[in-house]
Amino acid sequence: MQHKVLILDFGSQYTQLIARRVRELNIFCEIFPYNSKSFNVEDYSAVILSGSPFSVRAENAPHPNLSQIKGKLPLLGICFGAQYLAHNFGGEVGASNTREYGRANLSFIKGEELFFEGVSEGSQVWMSHSDTILDLPESYELIASTHDVKNAAFKIKDENTYGIQFHPEVYHSSDGLTILKNFLVNIAGVAQTWTPDSFVETTVAELKEKLGNDKVVLGLSGGVDSTVAATLISKAIGKNLYCIFVNNGLLRKNEFENVLDQYKHMGLNVKGVDASARFLKELAGESDPEGKRKIIGRVFIETFDDEAHEIKDVSWLAQGTIYPDVIESVSATGGPSATIKSHHNVGGLPDFMKLKIVEPLNTLFKDEVRRVGKSMGIDAELLGRHPFPGPGLGIRILGDITPEKVRILQEVDAIFVQGLKDAGLYDKVWQAGAMLLPVNSVGVMGDERTYEKAVVLRAVESTDGMTADWVNLPYEFLQKTSNKIINSVKGVNRVVYDISSKPPATIEWE
Numbered sequence: 001m002q003h004k005v006l007i008l009d010f011g012s013q014y015t016q017l018i019a020r021r022v023r024e025l026n027i028f029c030e031i032f033p034y035n036s037k038s039f040n041v042e043d044y045s046a047v048i049l050s051g052s053p054f055s056v057r058a059e060n061a062p063h064p065n066l067s068q069i070k071g072k073l074p075l076l077g078i079c080f081g082a083q084y085l086a087h088n089f090g091g092e093v094g095a096s097n098t099r100e101y102g103r104a105n106l107s108f109i110k111g112e113e114l115f116f117e118g119v120s121e122g123s124q125v126w127m128s129h130s131d132t133i134l135d136l137p138e139s140y141e142l143i144a145s146t147h148d149v150k151n152a153a154f155k156i157k158d159e160n161t162y163g164i165q166f167h168p169e170v171y172h173s174s175d176g177l178t179i180l181k182n183f184l185v186n187i188a189g190v191a192q193t194w195t196p197d198s199f200v201e202t203t204v205a206e207l208k209e210k211l212g213n214d215k216v217v218l219g220l221s222g223g224v225d226s227t228v229a230a231t232l233i234s235k236a237i238g239k240n241l242y243c244i245f246v247n248n249g250l251l252r253k254n255e256f257e258n259v260l261d262q263y264k265h266m267g268l269n270v271k272g273v274d275a276s277a278r279f280l281k282e283l284a285g286e287s288d289p290e291g292k293r294k295i296i297g298r299v300f301i302e303t304f305d306d307e308a309h310e311i312k313d314v315s316w317l318a319q320g321t322i323y324p325d326v327i328e329s330v331s332a333t334g335g336p337s338a339t340i341k342s343h344h345n346v347g348g349l350p351d352f353m354k355l356k357i358v359e360p361l362n363t364l365f366k367d368e369v370r371r372v373g374k375s376m377g378i379d380a381e382l383l384g385r386h387p388f389p390g391p392g393l394g395i396r397i398l399g400d401i402t403p404e405k406v407r408i409l410q411e412v413d414a415i416f417v418q419g420l421k422d423a424g425l426y427d428k429v430w431q432a433g434a435m436l437l438p439v440n441s442v443g444v445m446g447d448e449r450t451y452e453k454a455v456v457l458r459a460v461e462s463t464d465g466m467t468a469d470w471v472n473l474p475y476e477f478l479q480k481t482s483n484k485i486i487n488s489v490k491g492v493n494r495v496v497y498d499i500s501s502k503p504p505a506t507i508e509w510e
């Protein structure tokens, strides 16, 4: 049995980060809302309690039942989790005199403490709290302090239970990972065996067992998630996996042909469906952003459904849903009714098609999906691809969409992206693309007046697309790219660079 760690979420903004850090130690972990009924404590080797926006003193504060956990399994409470362990077992938590946010340093660490092995006094820790533990319960032992927070870390005598006021999961706690490792590996004895290779091995075995001789259909987008999902499932059931790659007419230049070709070399059973004419026909005349998105979504579902019906006796729909898709839809403090949206990827598709869902990547973060992809030998270029939105160029052509506009934007985008690759900038940028504006502007080319389209180049850095900043691309690169676009793309006489961050702007223009 694989060792795994349970993280109980009380609604902290950092809960996902705890999981990422634990995974960095090659230890598998899962997050559940503290009041979830969907986990079995017996399945875990250690438990971590997250922080929370709630004060333990508030009447409506989360009140987890720890009777099966505390004293029975190694347990670490972080911030709210630590306060809870103090407050509810005979200690006292109150409002702190000075609210502490940000940097602090450990000014005292109890000697010979396994929990702090390799951590020295002075070590920087990150704080984010307005309550503080005023008094520890009788059986608790103080093991570290900062200048302002006396009870910064404690352990319970004769139990493997620890509490810390600071956040070891954030990057700015410089020994955070060491502390988590001390707790999980040295104290709890959890094995560091969770690697991409072991994930592939166990997942393929599970998929074989689950899917047997059933047929599975999967939408391939050319993106990372669906490609890695397809490769895993294909390893388990081979030709019983039917992949469908839809050309919605809004893909990048030559993308449909290139991606299909790439998939053929990977041994996947893929059908390319060129529905571009159908999409463009349905989109004709629509210029409202939401209207366009709805049409693209609907026609995608119709096309996919038509194709899936061509496959006899298919009973599963596979999706490339990844962990953040799942967690983002779970709310720890939203009450017991909080549900997980399993249909995140292709809104509505599963209900509509009455197929069972299989999502082999739904416990992985994006960087882990890439590592798993790499361990299965998927091409590095494919794994390093920038995200590309499902509605494609449809939400980068402002206003109504025509075949001519698609052609222009494909050309511009291709020059920009190839230019980034040639200049060694592609991997330094999180996402890049071009927008076609619905305005003409006056120019002069070869002594003649022109009145043509303006395009926007956008390149952003980000980690998850939720927030983003524009990238400081070298002027020389911008200059070269602009020249090349204006000189070679007919219909464009002006190029501008988008210098807006998200928020307040979004990455896509529509």
Ligand SMILES: Nc1ncnc2c1ncn2[C@@H]1O[C@H](COP(=O)(O)OP(=O)(O)OP(=O)(O)O)[C@@H](O)[C@H]1O
Residues within 6 Å of the ligand: 218, 219, 220, 221, 222, 223, 224, 225, 226, 227, 244, 245, 246, 247, 248, 319, 320, 321, 345, 346, 387, 388, 389, 390
């Ligand atoms: N052109 C397409 N043809 C077939 N399926 C598609 C297409 N575009 C998207 N999909 C399906 O819809 C899902 C959601 O697409 P989206 O781009 O939102 O997801 P994603 O998280 O970026 O995944 P990926 O990395 O696989 O693109 C994809 O995982 C894929 O299953």
Ligand SMILES: O=c1[nH]c(=O)c2[nH+]cn([C@@H]3O[C@H](COP(=O)(O)O)[C@@H](O)[C@H]3O)c2[nH]1
Residues within 6 Å of the ligand: 387, 388, 389, 390, 391, 431, 465, 466, 502, 505, 506, 507, 508, 509, 510
């Ligand atoms: O698959 C997708 N379907 C969509 O409808 C969609 N809209 C935006 N995006 C991508 O999401 C990230 C954030 O984009 P925004 O800042 O424009 O919201 C960026 O990476 C966008 O490319 C989409 N991806």
Ligand SMILES: NC(=O)CC[C@H](N)C(=O)O
Residues within 6 Å of the ligand: 012, 050, 051, 052, 053, 054, 055, 056, 078, 079, 080, 081, 128, 129, 130, 131, 132
């Ligand atoms: N980050 C936290 O867990 C904060 C806990 C509690 N809400 C406080 O302000 O002290």
Ligand SMILES: [Mg+2]
Residues within 6 Å of the ligand: 221, 223, 387, 388, 389, 390
């Ligand atoms: Mg995609």
